[in-house]
Amino acid sequence: MALTHFDAHGDAHMVDVSDKAVTARVAVACGHISMKRETFDIISEGKARKGDVLSVARLAGIMGAKKTADLIPLCHPLPISKVAIELTLDPDLPGVRIEATVKTTGQTGVEMEALTAVSIAALTVYDMTKAVDKAMQIGGIRVIVKDGGKSGRYEAQ
């Protein structure tokens, strides 16, 4: 089986989507950043009082989604029609769970935009708390829903 991002010679190209239908598409991706209990407590308190790490990370993720075609070499530029990012403090991790939902009306899907939004939001959490915890770890980044294209609905198991 061949990868669509390479032509018959094995050279990378941006796949021709000009014959694909313009349809409403949605993708949801998730991920998390785990940290020390002490770091988690600092973020949690900031959420309630001042120094809201999650709000900064949410904005960074939204803006990151808009940069996807600039970051991922063979991604098509897309007119994104919605981005929403939910960041949840999870004391069991301990850390922050991130879920991004992206919509477009276009010729290709938006799972890369959703994954990029999650990644940039997680990196921003790291940036803002790295002074107190260098051992934080970002993981679990994956697509959980993708719908609207020719290949039908995908839901992660």
Next chain:
Amino acid sequence: MALTHFDAHGDAHMVDVSDKAVTARVAVACGHISMKRETFDIISEGKARKGDVLSVARLAGIMGAKKTADLIPLCHPLPISKVAIELTLDPDLPGVRIEATVKTTGQTGVEMEALTAVSIAALTVYDMTKAVDKAMQIGGIRVIVKDGGKSGRYEAQ
């Protein structure tokens, strides 16, 4: 303990580094993307013959490192003096292991650049193979070495 990215009022700001020394700094970050065996085999064959996913991902990661200050809201722009990214096929994962090394001579560290390089490289692997495997997962993104600033050398355990 307070986070340095917020001032006394809890408002986000870009930390003043103008009094920090200009020193040689280095950071190394790693991460991986895990996938189905079948997907791993397709990437492995492409590496040997044609359709080299890892080369595209490597370049994307290098270019991504240069965009870090544009992506992470409170990151300082830095004159990066080196970026190298190693992508290794790991049959036990199965998947791809990614390690990025970034250097600068500046007033702040480059761990965010290294982490961003790993993240964008991993997202690019996802993008290029998503047609055959939507369940791939990106994880283990963390700093393993950071050196050159006032806080001394950090090595992940």
Next chain:
Amino acid sequence: MALTHFDAHGDAHMVDVSDKAVTARVAVACGHISMKRETFDIISEGKARKGDVLSVARLAGIMGAKKTADLIPLCHPLPISKVAIELTLDPDLPGVRIEATVKTTGQTGVEMEALTAVSIAALTVYDMTKAVDKAMQIGGIRVIVKDGGKSGRYEAQ
């Protein structure tokens, strides 16, 4: 009354416009930069002979309009179909009056693009003349016409 850029939890998001109609839209914004008489005279002479500040500012404004979605966190990316910027020397100000007209065929309006074009053009005038006048002031930036969306035509009074 709630602001549309926040969800029920007060979290910022990029509003879902996927169900809005794709219509022809136009927005006109204006603004000005006021300066010392001496600075005004230097710009006026350059316009006639050489060193045309207004041409540089016009181009900067046009290019700025194309960056709107990159600059304003919750703005939707839009396929702009026209940008025109008029810069007029006003001896009574004294200074430069700026008016930008932007068109698109899309799901949201282009008033942010028009306001951004005016702002960047004004900042460019400041940049090019700041060596002779640091006290210049930018003001009066507002929308004067917006048309083409569901909410109908808006004209500033």
Next chain:
Amino acid sequence: MALTHFDAHGDAHMVDVSDKAVTARVAVACGHISMKRETFDIISEGKARKGDVLSVARLAGIMGAKKTADLIPLCHPLPISKVAIELTLDPDLPGVRIEATVKTTGQTGVEMEALTAVSIAALTVYDMTKAVDKAMQIGGIRVIVKDGGKSGRYEAQ
């Protein structure tokens, strides 16, 4: 008197600063956005409870400062070492007052960065509240302090 951004032929160029000293530089700029009383009240309540317009505008301004050399055609790229933006609700305006402080250690000043930060923050306030008030007006954008270069300290009167 000639403008430094044009050469002897009247052609625009990026001024040669390679012989200027690398010194610590700071600039402070301010501006405001005025609005209807009702809009002011909505923003004020969001500040206290949820839907914090000022936090989003602050981040946009900080990120905008980093894009200055990309937006203003003849601006030199600079390694910014600090950006802080203060947004104050002023019931007498009524509206929001914005003040941005930018620092660098470089060969040119950062007043354009400070002015850009104020402009982008103001535009973001407009974007987030335009659904309830299209008549808002941005003004008073000017430099209030500039220090650190050969020309000495400038303070607005």
Next chain:
Amino acid sequence: MALTHFDAHGDAHMVDVSDKAVTARVAVACGHISMKRETFDIISEGKARKGDVLSVARLAGIMGAKKTADLIPLCHPLPISKVAIELTLDPDLPGVRIEATVKTTGQTGVEMEALTAVSIAALTVYDMTKAVDKAMQIGGIRVIVKDGGKSGRYEAQ
């Protein structure tokens, strides 16, 4: 005859395309970079074994096509639906021949995107081999096919 990128006053503007039909459009551009025989041999060997200059240049060209509206002041932003770049080693030049094909479904043509792709790919070849050959020369950059707009098909003679 007047140029469409200037209005009746001779001021530059982004042409209004809002009344043009949305049609499938394609453009093909070509160019080359000529070099010393020794440099050509080094690139040729790398292609076969390791250090593949052409793969890096191809990716740079694809990503460059996506930046066209950001680089060319009066270009309209476009949702590109395909980019493919062919780089061929030509021993008779000696050097590398580059051909880029770009597609969109939009209101303006994509010849600027194709020309930009070729230019950035050629510059990248220069960058990667400049340590061994500073005298390389880029030339022959032109449009060879343009189709899909109102003005009909154009083919270079």
Next chain:
Amino acid sequence: MALTHFDAHGDAHMVDVSDKAVTARVAVACGHISMKRETFDIISEGKARKGDVLSVARLAGIMGAKKTADLIPLCHPLPISKVAIELTLDPDLPGVRIEATVKTTGQTGVEMEALTAVSIAALTVYDMTKAVDKAMQIGGIRVIVKDGGKSGRYEAQ
């Protein structure tokens, strides 16, 4: 002989320049765009009267120089300290000759910045006149002077 942009495994990387001296560097590049006599006459008249193609191309080239590290994958970001671009109408070509001079004080040279400035200026001339002449050709892009680094002064023969 090996290319410096590839490591021992043949993988592309951004070369480590952290041990190179920070020195004053300059590069000059040139190129041209040739066109039909009729097109040349239109541009020449616009220069004298209105619709100044060369001014727009000059600005585009200057701004393009600042984007070099964003466009060329393995280029180091550099604090450019000067960009000047000369565009000359050459009736013998007929067409436009372009020469760009770039300076920096840094750890690597600026020939890529000078070449990029020339390329973007030439592409902009094409964009602005393509409505009257699709057969224009860009060529002769090369480095004519490079000075300031360890390898000494280079002058094209």
